[in-house]
Amino acid sequence: MEKKGLVFNIQHYSLHDGPGIRTIVFFKGCPLRCRWCCNPESQNHYPEVSYDEKRCLSSEVCSKCQKVCKNNAIIFSADGKAIIQRDKCSNCMKCIAECPAKAYKKEGTDYTAAKLLAIVEQDSVFYRSGNGGLTVSGGEPLMQGQFLIDLLKAAKKSRLSTAMETCGYADYSILKQAAEYLDTILFDIKSLDNFKHIMYTGQSNQIILNNFESLCRDFPHLHKHVRTPVIPGFNDSIEDLKKIEDYLKDKPAVTYEKLSYHRFGVGKYKTLGRKYPMDD
Ligand code: SF4
Ligand code: SF4
Missing domain, CATH: 3.20.20.70 (Aldolase class I)
Structure with missing residues (x-):
């Protein structure tokens, strides 16, 4: 190959x-x-996920990334922005396709x-x-x-x-x-x-x-x-x-x-x- x-x-x-x-x-x-x-x-x-907090629509209107994350790596800040807990993230990339605001990116x-x-x-x-x-x-x-x-x-x-x-x-x-x-x-x-x-x-x-x-x-x-x-x-x-x-x-x-x-x-x-x- x-x-x-x-x-x-x-x-x-x-x-x-x-x-x-x-x-x-x-x-x-x-x-x-x-x-x-x-x-x-x-x-x-290795490929890794990056995340731009400014793009996040906030948990008031969306929590799609959290729902798809099998590792429970995503939590929300007091103002509703998603946060990746990097020690739990396996870079599976599933959150990328879920996010309507394109806050996640595969590097x-x-x-x-x-x-x-x-x-x-x-x-x-x-x-x-x-x-x-x-x-x-x-x-x-x-x-x-x-x-x-x-x-x-x-x-x-x-x-x-x-x-x-x-x-x-x-x-x-x-x-x-x-x-x-x-x-x-x-x-x-x-x-x-x-x-x-x-x-x-x-x-x-x-x-x-x-x-x-x-x-x-x-x-x-x-x-x-x-x-x-x-x-x-x-x-x-x-x-x-x-x-x-x-x-x-x-x-x-x-x-x-x-x-x-x-x-x-x-x-x-x-x-x-x-x-x-x-x-x-
Ligand atoms: S890349 Fe995978 S493990 Fe990491 S935050 Fe996104 S869905 Fe969760
Ligand atoms: S899917 Fe995107 S917009 Fe929705 S909570 Fe997660 S980061 Fe924010």
Whole structure:
């Protein structure tokens, strides 16, 4: 049977994630837990239900979701809004179809590579100028290694320009296979300070830096666009950023960009029943 990939979003007409105009396929599942993450729905590697309280019509007129939930996971607040008790929710998704106000949403859908490619190719008219094409992002695309390779291979067969955004935390053998089918890699280097890296992302930077070194050795001509999200209290000192710039100086085919911190994803944490880790 053809391998399927779990994707949580497909974004058309993006101008910031590789050359030209691009279609971004967001893979679900990430090995890091960056405290500033603006896509919390990307983190878990399984489909999950999100819920927008603002849409709920209130228990005065509707309680359909509560009736359908076999786990008794849904209760109502004093003002009549549904609340998911996440410790009881099994992500069965039954409440989604029941809700007349579309307050619930499934985060994560299975696609075959062929189906995804057909969607991406609908935008091909935009790719002609500026070498646009497909960008795979996440989450972390390398977590779904075989599916990622299938998709990139198929994209190359269709002569699409390919780019991948990665946190770099993966088995190098998968990264190496993916790189064979990439025109650009957008590689995050967040901090050279391992202690802070663990504190703010949940993982050591050693695998990431080793992978980056190996990538430079094995793919000297591959365009590596390194990015650092500049996060208050984590890596926003001149010293921290200079260390990264110095580290990149002798690396081949590298460009570098610092990304500013933003809080666009804060609202999404509430829809998933989680707390934004950088609330303060
Ligand atoms: S997804 Fe969760 S809240 Fe919704 S019906 Fe299933 S168990 Fe209940
Ligand atoms: S089904 Fe939708 S509108 Fe009805 S109570 Fe549940 S969340 Fe609110």
